[in-house]
Amino acid sequence: xxxxxxxxxxxxxxxxxxxxxxxxxxxxxxxxxxxxxxxxxxxxxxxxxxxxxxxxxxxxxxxxxxxxxxxxxxxxxxxxxxxxxxxxxxxxxxxxxxxxxxxxxxxxxxxxxxxxxxxxxxxxxxxxxxxxxxxxxxxxxxxxxxxxxxxxxxxxxxxxxxxxxxxxxxxxxxxxxxxxxxxxxxxxxxxxxxxxxxxxxxxxxxxxxxxxxxxxxxxxxxxxxxxxxxxxxxxxxxxxxxxxxxxxxxxxxxxxxxxxxxx
Amino acid sequence: xxxxxxxxxxxxxxxxxxxxxxxxxxxxxxxxxxxxxxxxxxxxxxxxxxxxxxxxxxxxxxxxxxxxxxxxxxxxxxxxxxxxxxxxxxxxxxxxxxxxxxxxxxxxxxxxxxxxxxxxxxxxxxxxxxxxxxxxxxxxxxxxxxxxxxxxxxxxxxxxxxxxxxxxxxxxxxxxxxxxxxxxxxxxxxxxxxxxxxxxxxxxxxxxxxxxxxxxxxxxxxxxxxxxxxxxxxxxxxxxxxxxxxxxxxxxx
Numbered sequence: 001x002x003x004x005x006x007x008x009x010x011x012x013x014x015x016x017x018x019x020x021x022x023x024x025x026x027x028x029x030x031x032x033x034x035x036x037x038x039x040x041x042x043x044x045x046x047x048x049x050x051x052x053x054x055x056x057x058x059x060x061x062x063x064x065x066x067x068x069x070x071x072x073x074x075x076x077x078x079x080x081x082x083x084x085x086x087x088x089x090x091x092x093x094x095x096x097x098x099x100x101x102x103x104x105x106x107x108x109x110x111x112x113x114x115x116x117x118x119x120x121x122x123x124x125x126x127x128x129x130x131x132x133x134x135x136x137x138x139x140x141x142x143x144x145x146x147x148x149x150x151x152x153x154x155x156x157x158x159x160x161x162x163x164x165x166x167x168x169x170x171x172x173x174x175x176x177x178x179x180x181x182x183x184x185x186x187x188x189x190x191x192x193x194x195x196x197x198x199x200x201x202x203x204x205x206x207x208x209x210x211x212x213x214x215x216x217x218x219x220x221x222x223x224x225x226x227x228x229x230x231x232x233x234x235x236x237x238x239x240x241x242x243x244x245x246x247x248x249x250x251x252x253x254x255x256x257x258x259x260x261x262x263x
Numbered sequence: 264x265x266x267x268x269x270x271x272x273x274x275x276x277x278x279x280x281x282x283x284x285x286x287x288x289x290x291x292x293x294x295x296x297x298x299x300x301x302x303x304x305x306x307x308x309x310x311x312x313x314x315x316x317x318x319x320x321x322x323x324x325x326x327x328x329x330x331x332x333x334x335x336x337x338x339x340x341x342x343x344x345x346x347x348x349x350x351x352x353x354x355x356x357x358x359x360x361x362x363x364x365x366x367x368x369x370x371x372x373x374x375x376x377x378x379x380x381x382x383x384x385x386x387x388x389x390x391x392x393x394x395x396x397x398x399x400x401x402x403x404x405x406x407x408x409x410x411x412x413x414x415x416x417x418x419x420x421x422x423x424x425x426x427x428x429x430x431x432x433x434x435x436x437x438x439x440x441x442x443x444x445x446x447x448x449x450x451x452x453x454x455x456x457x458x459x460x461x462x463x464x465x466x467x468x469x470x471x472x473x474x475x476x477x478x479x480x481x482x483x484x485x486x487x488x489x490x491x492x493x494x495x496x497x498x499x500x501x502x503x504x505x506x507x508x509x510x511x512x513x514x515x516x
Contacts, residue, residue: 053416075418085413088510089431099417102427132511150417 001066001153001186003029008061010047021047023211034180036201037190040248044212045190049156053079075099077154078147082162084139086131092142093127099150117145137168157189170228173199177225194240198233199226206243209251216243296478304478321452321463328387329448336392340399357393365390365451369458383455390451391444398440402433435506442499449491
């Protein structure tokens with residue numbers, strides 16, 4: 001499934017003045033690509049993801065999926081959020097089957113798919129558990145299974161591992177690379193962590209802050225599976241970090257400037 | 264000494280102090296009865312069947328009145344929490360009426376329904392329904408936006424979003440509202456029964472007063488407390504605790 005953004009802009013209105021979250025973004029993502037959106041917080045990368053998800057509408061430009069304009073959320077593009085957003089009133093299996101149940105799939109299909117994808121994230125034995133009994137990493141794996149169970153073409157991941165401890169995050173990086181290799185999904189992964197972007201992405205898009213633009217693009221062709229401590233990765237990280245630092249500084253200066261003007 | 268032992272000792276001491284005070288003979292017994300006469304009154308009341316009858320009558324009324332309150336209050340709250348138009352119109356009325364003690368409806372109820380069972384049910388419903396409505400509306404209103412976004416991205420919309428996400432997400436608040444509604448319903452019923460003679464526990468209180476039988480009044484008060492408390496403790500608290508625990512609103516003890 002091909003994703004296409006054509007000169008997309010998005011502005012949020014607020015009492016403190018309008019915030020131009022995204023300005024004139026054009027982007028093509030080929031089917032099966034793993035793209036990371038990298039940028040400092042507040043650069044509009046989550047907004048970009050929400051536009052692709054159909055959770056928000058662009059003010060200008062358009063988002064196309066396989067040539068059709070996105071009109072709203074769809075099961076072909078499932079979002080995984082920073083907080084797992086599992087439903088506490090359902091057990092793990094029913095959480096994973098949620099999308100299928102909402103679509104009216106037969107019970108047997110719901111059960112089989114839920115089991116299948118829970119096994120894929122290695123949580124087959126936690127089917128009957130409730131969400132408050134799971135660790136943070138397990139919750140995110142359930143959220144991943146829940147998204148995969150809908151068999152979407154595109155996975156939209158919004159800093160899904162940002163709240164996890166380093167060890168858990170590393171193992172989820174391995175797992176996600178495996179799953180991507182096995183399923184061939186198109187993945188768009190938002191992160192503010194340079195190394196994470198380079199571990200996961202084929203392509204890393206560096207975004208600038210207000211207005212959010214795509215500033216640079218890095219290809220990352222290091223062999224997989226990649227690990228966060230690989231030497232080649234550390235070198236690549238340094239290069240990206242230099243670019244990013246400029247952006248962070250610019251964002252900070254802008255804040256200072258705004259405060260000064262407001263005072 | 265801790266927990267229930269401390270509590271038990273405290274209540275025993277309290278009863279002893281009461282009995283001691285009675286024996287000082289400061290007041291006539293129809294003003295300040297002894298522990299034993301209240302106990303005897305309890306035993307008599309249950310023995311001759313007047314208390315069980317009154318309890319049955321009151322419970323029947325509260326079951327109907329409370330049931331009606333839930334049937335009206337929960338759907339109304341769901342609408343109120345979700346539909347802006349209803350919020351802007353009915354919402355302010357509900358909030359305003361909530362400030363009115365339910366027994367204030369009795370004069371109206373007597374005019375509309377006469378000296379009937381329906382008048383008292385009306386008072387009970389007016390006492391309970393608004394708190395159920397408001398809690399439900401609150402719960403719906405406070406559904407975490409993240410749940411809605413997650414559900415929408417998985418293809419849930421419209422009524423489905425309502426039944427599968429908003430309603431269960433609001434369940435802890437709905438249960439709190441039910442619990443609050445129960446205690447309001449019970450109070451309203453007692454107030455209604457007191458003022459308007461018609462069997463039931465409230466009438467036993469009035470009767471006790473008219474017969475200068477303070478022992479009966481106090482023993483009936485005990486019964487009223489016991490029923491109100493045991494429904495709260497035995498029914499609502501465990502459900503509330505379990506739901507809050509599972510919903511991640513409180514850690515397992």
